[in-house]
Amino acid sequence: QQKVQQSPESLSVPEGGMASLNCTSSDRNFQYFWWYRQHSGEGPKALMSIFSDGDKKEGRFTAHLNKASLHVSLHIRDSQPSDSALYFCAASNSNNRIFFGDGTQLVVKP
């Protein structure tokens, strides 16, 4: 069973719009969560980490974590064409094993 599930598989938003990505984990031992972003031809790059319940905001990006429901989300406001990429949710406990979801393909249309 895959430990990290993401939705939707793909998402299209207009430039300037809000993009919302979701992630649910199946392992209650997970304590640490990240969002990674991968542009074509590159490796994934960390966008945000979130380790505590609640919201974490970095510029146009806001992550929300609810450990009780094992749910983490990412919201991108004022989406730009350069935000078009594959977004991965990742989760870990404290033993170095970090697991990824299948990804959400975001397209921001000018």
Added chain:
Amino acid sequence: DTTVKQNPRYKLARVGKPVNLICSQTMNHDTMYWYQKKPNQAPKLLLFYYDKILNREADTFEKFQSSRPNNSFCSLYIGSAGLEYSAMYLCASSRGRGQETLYFGSGTRLTVL
């Protein structure tokens, strides 16, 4: 400098032949990882080194081997490539244990024919 380098960028291999992929990092990170990425699938953790200790995932234990001759370098070795090994292989490093951010290389695309 947060650079992880992987060589080669593209690799062609024949069924039944060995494959060796190389990764290096200059950040003095304690942990180095190898992930396998196939289209429309999650990056799959294959193994990782924490310092000099190798940890291999149970479901890929017999398929992949690795070595880390020093802190900066890590290799991924396939003894006998099969068609199912065709994938993108991503190397990553991190400073310490599970709560640290991963830094990825650009990957090596392996095609087995």
